[in-house]
Amino acid sequence: MPGYLAMPRPKDAVKGLLMPFTFALAVVAGADVTGWTLARALVVWGALELLVYPARYQWNDIRGFAADQRHPSRRDRGRLPGPMDRARAHVAASSAVAVARLVAVAVLALALPGLRLGGFLLAVTGAVLGVAVVYEALRARGSGSGDAFPPPVRPTVVALWLVVGAGYVVRGMTGLALAVDLGRRPALAVFAGLALWAFGTAFVTSRWVTESLAFATSDHGRLRWTARADQGREHLLALTRWLPPRMPRPTAAPAEWAPLRGRTPPTAPWNAALLTAGAAAGLTGVLLTAPHPSPGTAALAAGLGAAGTAAVILAPGRRPVVVAAGATVLLLALLATAQPRPVAALLPWLALMAAHLSFSSRSLSTMGALSRRLRTATAAALAPVCRLVIGEATWEAVRKNAGGPG
Numbered sequence: 001m002p003g004y005l006a007m008p009r010p011k012d013a014v015k016g017l018l019m020p021f022t023f024a025l026a027v028v029a030g031a032d033v034t035g036w037t038l039a040r041a042l043v044v045w046g047a048l049e050l051l052v053y054p055a056r057y058q059w060n061d062i063r064g065f066a067a068d069q070r071h072p073s074r075r076d077r078g079r080l081p082g083p084m085d086r087a088r089a090h091v092a093a094s095s096a097v098a099v100a101r102l103v104a105v106a107v108l109a110l111a112l113p114g115l116r117l118g119g120f121l122l123a124v125t126g127a128v129l130g131v132a133v134v135y136e137a138l139r140a141r142g143s144g145s146g147d148a149f150p151p152p153v154r155p156t157v158v159a160l161w162l163v164v165g166a167g168y169v170v171r172g173m174t175g176l177a178l179a180v181d182l183g184r185r186p187a188l189a190v191f192a193g194l195a196l197w198a199f200g201t202a203f204v205t206s207r208w209v210t211e212s213l214a215f216a217t218s219d220h221g222r223l224r225w226t227a228r229a230d231q232g233r234e235h236l237l238a239l240t241r242w243l244p245p246r247m248p249r250p251t252a253a254p255a256e257w258a259p260l261r262g263r264t265p266p267t268a269p270w271n272a273a274l275l276t277a278g279a280a281a282g283l284t285g286v287l288l289t290a291p292h293p294s295p296g297t298a299a300l301a302a303g304l305g306a307a308g309t310a311a312v313i314l315a316p317g318r319r320p321v322v323v324a325a326g327a328t329v330l331l332l333a334l335l336a337t338a339q340p341r342p343v344a345a346l347l348p349w350l351a352l353m354a355a356h357l358s359f360s361s362r363s364l365s366t367m368g369a370l371s372r373r374l375r376t377a378t379a380a381a382l383a384p385v386c387r388l389v390i391g392e393a394t395w396e397a398v399r400k401n402a403g404g405p406g
Contacts, residue, residue: 001081001090005097008057008080011367016049018168021351022175022192029288029344031179040115041178044124047108048174051101052125056132058098062091063136067143067233124174131166138163143234149225150241151234160235161205161269168200169193180288188287192348195284198277199352206260206270206359209239213364216254221246223254242268260360263316271313274356278309281352282330285345297337304330305349312353319360323353 007013023041027033061068061080065087068079080094102125109121142156151157173193176182182189215227215237223245227237242265247257264271282305286293293301308326315322327350334342 001093004079004081005094008054008061008094012057015168015171016045016053018171018196019045019048019175022172022196023179024175025344025347025351026176026179026288028347029341033179036115037179040117040120041175043108043112043115043117044121044174044178047105047121048124048128048171051105051108052128055098055101056128058094058101059132060136062094062098063140065091120178124170127170128167131163131170134166135160135163139235149227149237151238153238153241157235157238161201164204165197165200165202165273168203169196172196185287185291188284188291191280191287192284195277195280195348195352198273198280199355202270202273202277203355203359205239205268205273207362207367208236209243209270210259210362210364210367212236212240213254213257213259218247218252218254221249221252223247239269255364258361258363258366260362261316263314266310266313274313274352275306275309277352278312278349279303279306281305281348282308285348286334286339288348289341289345290339293339297339300333300337301330301345304333308349309353312356316360319357323350323357326353 020041058080065080065082066084069082069084080090082090105121105125109118138156138160142154142160173182173189173196176188176192180188212233215233216223216225218224223243225237225240227233243259244262244264247254248262249257260270266272266275279302283298283302286298286301290297304326308322308330311322311326312319327346330349331342331346334345339345
């Protein structure tokens with residue numbers, strides 16, 4: 001519990017890079033950033049990733065506590081720890097810490113008047129919680145209703161796949177808004193938001209379909225699925241209809257298989273969302289560096305972004321080569337149309353493709369490997385201090401109860 005309360009969802013820590021990335025992208029594209037602007041961005045980043053989002057994750061884990069305890073990989077998912085007979089104590093502790101985090105955001109918003117962050121921090125917090133309310137309502141309606149496999153693609157499930165992308169809009173647009181006056185650049189706000197939303201949907205649905213393999217076993221390479229309604233995972237398992245029915249290596253365990261490393265149907269939600277994100281990212285790069293591009297240049301950037309993304313989807317065995325070729329073609333087009341800072345204009349599309357190369361190569365066993373290593377290293381570094389503070393006898397009792405060396 002102490003580790004969870006300090007850092008819920010360690011596997012999701014990589015998402016925290018999105019806000020500083022979009023801020024840095026605006027800087028590279030020519031945004032006028034001062035020390036005051038940078039200080040504001042650092043404070044907002046800390047509040048978002050150490051206070052607001054952890055509180056949001058804790059609420060999600062509280063609502064999903066019972067279903068999470070029935071998950072076959074419940075010990076490795078970073079959710080609110082069980083067992084069920086500790087539900088009251090653990091839910092109360094997590095609720096208290098989540099509320100304390102949100103109170104800390106309000107205090108922080110008032111404590112630094114020189115940075116003029118009060119309204120901005122409260123707006124960002126409200127956006128995160130607003131998306132959370134919609135997500136939780138859809139998840140409550142779209143899960144736990146049947147044992148059919150694969151679950152039907154109902155409107156609430158599709159809506160859930162779409163809503164998950166909104167959180168990426170909040171993170172990404174927060175970084176962008178701290179560096180660029182989006183009120184004066186509405187086209188940039190619209191297409192950057194679309195790129196982030198589609199990317200979020202692509203990322204989460206690809207992750208969910210990989211996580212669904214926790215419910216699969218292999219029968220000589222053919223996948224056999226076992227899931228119950230009370231596990232509340234219809235939004236994951238409905239995605240399995242776009243997976244191959246067999247693994248390429250019959251001897252592999254499902255947890256060792258990276259299902260998106262090979263080709264999946266272009267109509268799969270992660271592929272359709274990625275295609276949308278690719279077109280919007282190509283246009284976003286141009287809008288970042290040239291606020292008022294010609295219609296022809298805007299159409300060319302969006303078209304090349306979409307074409308390069310489609311090639312990556314259709315040629316999974318050559319993804320790095322295809323990404324390099326697509327980036328070269330897009331860069332040459334930007335140079336030919338005399339775009340300012342052409343390399344900066346290329347970066348949104350290139351970053352999207354780099355993220356895709358990374359998350360499409362993951363298996364259930366390698367997902368979150370970096371965060372696990374960081375958490376293990378942090379625990380090892382703090383262990384001597386903790387041992388000294390709590391005493392040898394208590395340390396040994398905690399170690400034995402945890403079932404491991406630390």
